[in-house]
Amino acid sequence: MRSGFASVVGRPNVGKSTLVNALVGQKVAITTPVPGTTRHAIRGVLHRPADEEGGEDAQVVFVDTPGLHKPQSVLGTRMNEVAREQLGGVDLVIFLVDAAAGIGRGDAYVAGLLADAPVPVLAAANKVDRLSRAAQLPALAALDALGDFEEVVPISAAAGEGLDTLTELILARLPEGPPYFPPEMASDQPLERVLAEIIREKAIVRMREEVPHSVAVVVEEVGPGESEGVTAVHAVLYVERQSQRGIVIGHQGRVLGDIGRAAREELELVLGSRVWLDLRVKLMKEWQRDPKALQRLGY
Ligand SMILES: Nc1nc2c(ncn2[C@@H]2O[C@H](COP(=O)(O)OP(=O)(O)OP(=O)(O)O)[C@@H](O)[C@H]2O)c(=O)[nH]1
Ligand SMILES: [Mg+2]
Structure with a gap:
């Protein structure tokens, strides 16, 4: 079977927790319109049995992280540390941006941190449900320009668009490995x-x-x-x-x-x-x- 860990990182409010919930298929992390909601690293598990056409069983452990930001408190500094710790010890990183809000300095800062990440990075432009097709292209180009990514994909975590494609891109990059969580477990949170x-x-x-x-x-x-x-x-x-x-x-x-x-x-x-x-x-x-x-x- 294939298995591994995939961290989801980005600035606050881009939809990281919404994406992890959507990929796992159930709510493992809280989501709100207020930036700075997530404070812990939260593991959410996708169990995917081999389909009828063959393939193999897979387990992806997604790691939701706090948004990387300019800290203004000890808590903020701690949240950034928690997120940065999840750039190592995983098989790949999903770098998420909010394409509807526009790609800016906060995203460029995170992309800079990822330049040193020792693992492949997939970049995803989220919230494209709020953009016309014509507006998606410049957003994807702006994201692509931020770093050296394996893929750049448009998605909507809230509307479920592009998530099958993203899942396939993730699965293709996982090594052979054991299941890390039993089938009934969707999250590591007590x-x-x-x-x-x-x-x-x-x-x-x-x-x-x-x-x-x-x-x-x-x-x-x-x-x-x-x-x-x-x-x-x-x-x-x-x-x-x-x-x-x-x-x-x-x-x-x-x-x-x-x-x-x-x-x-x-x-x-x-x-x-x-x-x-x-x-x-x-x-x-x-x-x-x-x-x-x-x-x-x-x-
Ligand atoms: N329109 C739209 N809204 C989205 C999408 N994904 C997330 N949102 C909204 O964006 C807001 C932030 O979502 P979260 O998932 O909490 O964002 P986050 O990146 O985890 O935020 P922090 O934990 O604060 O870093 C919420 O109001 C979500 O409903 C999307 O694909 N489309
Ligand atoms: Mg969150």
Whole structure:
């Protein structure tokens, strides 16, 4: 069988997590319109059995990474490190850009880092569903000019365009190898992390400006609830400043209530049971700038 690891890297918000979810065929990473959403390296596994026409079994472990950016906090620096660590120890790298937003300096910076990558790089221009065919060509040319890539392909992670082609290009570059994950595993993330990320996603999309970046979620306990068939999830949503507490809770607790309801719906799907969500808001002053706090929060 063929198997291997493929990292997805790029500047924030280009659609890396959306792409990994689409390639894996299920949600393994949260996605939001806010740049800087992904904070960990998240492995998502595509299990592909040999098809009828022959071929062989394959397993691709995609690695979603934080967007590479100019850091403004210890967290930002840590996120960049996490992404850069995933340029090594993999079989290939997928360099993703947002073709609809235009290819710019942030992309050129990432391309510069990839120039030293010891593995083949496939470049993909994402979000082409937002571009006319005529507008795709200059975008692809601009991407091609950024480096020495094995291939440059147009895709839409959200609309599913070009993903079969991209998958074939990836599979063709994987070595013979063993399966790295058992067939039932789609992600390497521990359950508590998966649940915390879902809650964070629901919070981020209800926040503005700097608040999404100040939110961290820790799931402290998952266990049987008080009534039969209910799972109790105890979670803490951390903010950095006293003023953010009020924003997250909202007038008469409405914002927190909305976050909790949206999160609970998805937690129930993941856990396959009814969920009682105990979600508390706590202040951890300036945690983004505090290495000890980062460690406590799992970053
Ligand atoms: N129109 C369109 N939108 C897309 C596409 N792919 C992703 N998006 C949107 O782009 C936004 C960012 O997507 P993410 O997948 O979270 O981006 P990311 O690169 O993982 O971002 P960070 O984790 O912040 O670095 C979301 O609103 C997605 O819905 C696409 O192919 N077409
Ligand atoms: Mg992401």
